[in-house]
Amino acid sequence: MGSRSDFSAQTLSVLAALCAQPLQWQHGYALARQTGLKSGTLYPILIRLADRGLVEACWQDEPAPGRPRRHLYRLTAGGLATATGALAAAARPPGRAGARARSGRGVAAPAVP
């Protein structure tokens, strides 16, 4: 659980963005800006993280006037533990990280707060 081989580079970046404010609900556009991912990449990742119980989602009940309701996301307790472990593992051994980067799967994951 949470080993580096479980997550792609993009998924790790999403986990890192969610880890940065684990108690806050975040919306998709903010996550896209933090991670640099396009919506077509970000949302499938969020869906799969939610399928695995790592991310929970909710709808805003009181949207801003004239705006549609927004979908909000944050890590579950299990998701936070998994993300912390995965990000730590991704940042840890430089040898393996180098190998991963060369194989295209590596990630320069943002530091876990």
Add this chain to the structure above:
Amino acid sequence: MNWLGRAAARLVPAERRDWAEALWAEADEVPAGLARLAWRAGGMRLIAREALLVRRAGRSLVFAAAAAWTAWAAWPGPAGNIATAVDRVDVVTVLLVLAGLPLLARWLIGPAVAGPMARLLRAGAYAAVLVLTAAKPSVEQVVNAPAVVARQAATGRGLQPPAFTWFAETVFLLIVAGYVAAILVLTARRPRVAPATLAIGAGAGILLGVVMCTVTPLGLAKDATEPWLAGSAIDPVVALAWILLLGGPLVAGGMAGWRYRGPGSPEQVANARTWQGVAAGFLATGVGALIVTAAGTGAIALMPRASWLLHWLYPGQHLSAAVAYNRELTASSNAAGYFLMLLAFPIIGLIQGTLGSSWALDRGSRDSGSPPAGGGPPAPEPTGDPPGGQASLPAGTRQAPRAAPRQGALNRI
């Protein structure tokens, strides 16, 4: 643009629709211009990916093509042969059953379980039924050929009145409809058959079918030889076929029941385990019977068209035209035995599967209800707050229903 997004989101399955709508709603927050356009393009990509629209359209096209081929193969026949009329009714009914039952099943018991196992099972069952429907007319037109009927009338042996032929056809159609319905039920979401149960049952059934085809490619034809095997090598394979027929569903039922892990009271879990065992037992013999019947009937239908097949089925024999016809007639006459196989095998499977699941129940109670992981549908995931427990839903929000967990999701995300 928003109406387009909302309309497109309707194409996504219900459990995923929230996500498509979420992405589309978020577009209003993205700065207007290229960035918003790119965001919406991503939304369309997500919808296309999740909607399964292409897959659904592809499935419908494949089914339409297979149905057309079946009708093309089954329709022709001599006017004076009763089998021609019977088989035309047969092909129309079977195609209607295959097209209509999934719609009825979806309405009554929900869509197919997510994951490849259910799809493979449904596709395999459909392929077997279509092959059987396409091959059956060739077999029956040989048995009911005017020359054969005239000889039967002269000798008074083997002649069947037309009413019996129509009755037998009705029984056949009911059996086929029963198989299709059973496969649709077992692979639907509401009956809650675990993917592991489907895999165990179907695996045992495929093994049984392959072994039985190996023993006698023409199923129950007495004069068929075993082209793969010679002499005493056949005996262990025959023994294996019997073991798989009687023991396969027993073991499959036991394994499926034992591996099941699901939520609920001990009584609910016990009932669910019994259900898994029964389902696996049925599949272990039902899938085998379908494979043997489709492959055997297909081989018989090919006999007059493929001389290589005749030589392969009867290796080392001099097959003059008369001998070949005799072989073909014998095999075609014996093909009726597949009726019995299609009827008897699932009953054996249901009995053995129930016995196997009772073993699993006994074993499960001794293990104090802790079967190994990986068997049944996953228990509900805890949805706890982050450590510290300070977090709660912010004002103005409500918890959205979580997307249904996907069975067999890839580990790597």
